[in-house]
Amino acid sequence: MHIDPLERRWIILTLVLMLAITGVLLGYAIAANLHPPSNVETIDSTRLHLTPEFAEDKLGVAKNPDGTLTVTMVAGRYGFYPQHVEVPVATPVTFRIASADVLHGVHVPLTNLSTMIVPGYVSEVTTLFEKTGEYPLLCNEYCGLGHDHMWSRLTVISPQ
Amino acid sequence: MNNDKAPALALANLWVAFTAFLAAALLGLYQVVERSGLFPAIESPAWYFAAVSTHGVLMGFVLTTFMVMGFGYYTATTSLAQPLWNRSLAWLSFWLALVGVLLAAYALLTGQASVLYTFYPPLRAHPIFYIGAVLLIVGSWIWCLEMIMMMITWKRSRPGQPVPLVMFGNVANALMWLWASAGVAAEVLFQLLPWSLGIIDTVDVGLARTLFAWTLHAIVYFWLFPAYIALYTLLPRAAGGRLFSDPMGRVSFIMLMVISVPIGFHHLYMDPFQETGFKLMHMFGTFMVAIPSLLTGFTIIASLEISGRLQGGTGLFGWIGALPWREPLVTAAGLGLLLLAGGGFGGIINASYAMNTLVHNTAWVPGHFHLIFGGTVALIYFGIAYHLWPKLTGRSLRSPGLVLTQLWLWAIGMIVTAVPWHWLGLLGQPRRISSTPYDTPLVAAWQPFETLMVFGALLLSLSAILLFYNLVTSQASGKSNPDTTLAYAEPVHAVLSLPRPLNGFVIWNWILLFWMIAAYGYPIVQFFLLDTYGAFPWNV
Known part of the structure; x- marks a missing residue:
């Protein structure tokens, strides 16, 4: 199976980009306790x-x-x-x-x-x-x- | 060519798709004009929400499902060079789905199903609406079965040979849709339908929304799949070149199939009844599903670059001008990719866990999905139709100039509509409103954008009518086209053999099964452990 070197670089870049974005979001979620509003509580x-x-x-x-x-x-x-x-x-x-x-x-x-x-x-x-x-x-x-x-x-x- | 009537079946499906599209597009114009507040005489929430519900169902469920089915039947028979697995069953699927659409349309157009295409219990629609939805889904399941069986029979007679990429994509979509549609099918069959018939008194809205979210992200990939498949397997040839990489197409299709289902909770970020841990887990998957789109962007642009250079284009960007822009599929794909870049950027904001709070349920969201779905997906659907029409009907396109005009009108119209829509969202305008009776200075700030959208919607309506005109006149009186063989793009490096995971789906189904249990297992089971209170039905 053939993978072009340029393609390989693009795949790595894509992965790094997604890890960076999710890393920032996860960082804020943990460090600043920044979450969307979850509250599992029922009521009639x-x-x-x-x-x-x-x-x-x-x-x-x-x-x-x-x-x-x-x-x-x-x-x-x-x-x-x-x-x-x-x-x-x-x-x-x-x-x-x-x-x-x-x-x-x-x-x-x-x-x-x-x-x-x-x-x-x-x-x-x-x-x-x-x-x-x-x-x-x-x-x-x-x-x-x-x-x-x-x-x-x-x-x-x-x-x- | 093949005498099993697959072209007739494909045409029947595509005609339903584009008829639904035309009706939905004109409803869209009415909605934009109504909401603009410029014509108080036509303002009516009852009409508006009936129209929005119909527009959503026709565009999201009807145009797409019939397009997927027509495209799948035709590309399966031509790429595998074998007849349909079961022709009668395929026609049964068409009629089932069509009857389902007509039943749902009756409820929608009489204002008895103004619950929007996302159903929104505990708002209750007429049972006929839910029955129609079930028939449409069952019809699509038969299509899935046809695709899977055609690949299996083909592989059996040719052990070890690579399945043609176009068929690999169709089957990836069929499997993904079987997984994805299980959520909404469970919601309709076990909750909404018996509840609307009075067999059960209440539904758990949290469970219903969780089941809908199960389907809601993957469904957009169900819509997108034929567009991506066409980009890989038809576009490079239409552009006069070759596909940059065949295995990368398979990798992208597999990633779309596996990743797009277990990530639905980004639709529930703002809902109370799911814990943040599961929302975070689904967020990671949501970002991972951007990867196949980024890979696709690379492979398709590289393929186009090869085409452009083969046709004498030089320099960093010179190859773009050298592409055959008179080919409808090339123009549709080029414009579609442009809108995908904008829509993808907005999508990353929506996916962003906490940042989504600022845009959730604002006008930003319909702006976003109109760029991607109304823009990219619809444009490539048009490109596919124009590309296949001479093959399906045996007649050339009547007026190539009008075809290109239609595509450009649509792209410009969608930008003029969707960009202001995003701004409205940033300025806090909620989505799904028919008027803005709020006492706040924001209302004045919204007006210019709403007015601009009217012009965009006019361009879009004109383009929708032109599409219909082009398809009808070409089929009725286009010049005879004797060459009805559909040829697929050749990859730069021919694929002679493939590792098994890139030529079948067994291992991917297992991976998806475990991922689904992790992603939805406890979040669904919790509703049976918690002391929950169901909701009684409400009329709109």
């Missing part, structure tokens, strides 16, 4: 209102003892509840979101906040907003004919 999406965490009066921003924040939200056709969330800038915020009905996704453009929201599972994602301002919280997964209208607001404020 039809009974969210009866759970201690996702009942209507429990939703919203809560401060943890260590100074970080937890935002608890429910995604349902067609909105994210509570419909307005206010968090301080440069503070780690953990979002915990459950779907009350179908598949949804949440994305705040120009930030790292993004996760799928899957009925039957709890999504959890931790991020930190670097700039103050008003952001839309958009549903980015098709959830029905009203999908375009599913969005809420996020305000990132400067600490007093």
